[in-house]
Amino acid sequence: MVAASPLIDLQSLTVRFGRQTVLRNVSISVPAGQTLAVIGESGCGKTVLLKTIIGLLQPTAGTVEFDGRQFGNLSERDVSAQRTRFGFVFQNAALFDSMTVAENILFPLKQHRASNDADQERSMHSLLTEVGLPNTVLKKYPAELSGGMRKRVGLARALIMRPEAVLYDEPTTGLDPIMSDVINELMMRTRDKFEVTSVIVTHDMNTARKVADRVVMLYPLNRLKPDESQILFDGPPSELDASTDRRVTQFIRGEAGDRMMELSEQAGG
């Protein structure tokens, strides 16, 4: 049997900002339909990885392909078209302050003139029900919403173009445990109902264990040896506990471990 080609394919990806290398030689392939959770400490390059997938950041070396096409080789028009195949849920939702909830959700459709007004309205109301928000929020501005509501509006906006892949940046950060689980359920429902491929960047082990089919753990480069791989773990969430790498086990248990000593040493100069 021939293996299906990956929908998202990162090969030997390196991203550098000035003299600082954030990602080094990272290769990850995500088949269509898979839900991948990328975990790791702050500063290990998770968000950079996500933004590189959608072409918001350019790789310094290596390739990023979506459905066999690299962003770097596309014209402006094709980049725009390619991006409509993604949904992106930002850490703080990144809703447009000057627009109402309805305008925010409809923005991608209006921007790409994707359908007539009646269809747009229908899609919006259906998605609003999907993410569990009442119609009364439509006329509100983002500043009037709670954190959980903003995230759900962000998810509705990400789904309105019926994307093939959804990228989530810290979807549960800043939410209470119950709202975090609501978001987890919504991500699972989105995956099942819309059959999307998902990449979730998170610190939240509950999200990684509950939602993901596969977990990749990245590690900050400044604490790795030059020849070490930046990916410390790549496998199903059920195998996380069996990992023999102390850095992985410390992270998944949320233990400071050696890190506290390292920080004390850094502070002492």
Added chain:
Amino acid sequence: MSTGSSYPNERTTGGPLWRISEGIADFGAVVIRMIEGLGDMTLFAWSAILWMFSRLPRRDTLINNMYAIGVQSLPVVAIIGAFTGMVLAVQSYTQFRNFGLETQLGGVINKSMFRELGPVLAATMLAGRVGSAMAAELGTMRVTEQIDALSAMGANPIHYLVVPRFLSCLLLIPSLTIMAIFMGVVGGAFYCVQFLGIDYHHYSTNSQRFVENWDLFYGVAKSVVFGAVIGIISCYRGFNCLPGAEGVGRAATTAFVYSFVSIIILDLLLSIVLDHIYLAIWPVAPSLFGG
């Protein structure tokens, strides 16, 4: 007291030659950063101009920006224009009266308003009221990832955010300038006639004698350049905002400072160029003092 023990590395890193070379290196780094910044802003401006011609912005975004930039700036520009005209009258009156030329005051006030103060005042107001607000707004959008969200949804942030603001500055600054000039002329005439007792007929005749259509073109031409520069600098500072509240504040401040410095420098350059053009077309200019 020996200083040698306090600065153990002075011999290797603190000698006079080393300090001079460090100073030159620092200066060089600043110059390189400035050139890089200027190049980056030029590319940014070029991209905005290309987008402006390739696809018009959405009408609702353009109208919203035009309302904020043009209509909401009108009252303050009118007030400042009127008072500037009156201040010019107060400042010039004594000098002109000593020569018995007080009826010529209108010529000076109007010429100054048309050529210099009208465009510079309108541009300064635009930079202060609108430019810094645009930088802060776009800076906040950058910090809160709203600009990234636009890109992620397949919209081009320069087309969506910069082009309407740039076009609004470019198209509406001439109206603001004309309003500043008009109110300056009215304010100056009002003060001269009502408070300084200058005969209105002579004031009006002399005013008309020295102001030509060229002066109006002169002021408006300057204002268009100022408007373009304010639009680009303010949007650029917002787009390249550093993280956090401090970054947004700094973007707003630097947008105004850079715009104002650019206005003053460009004012001199444009004055020289426009005067040369005038003299090339009309070699004999009318003089305030006869001839």
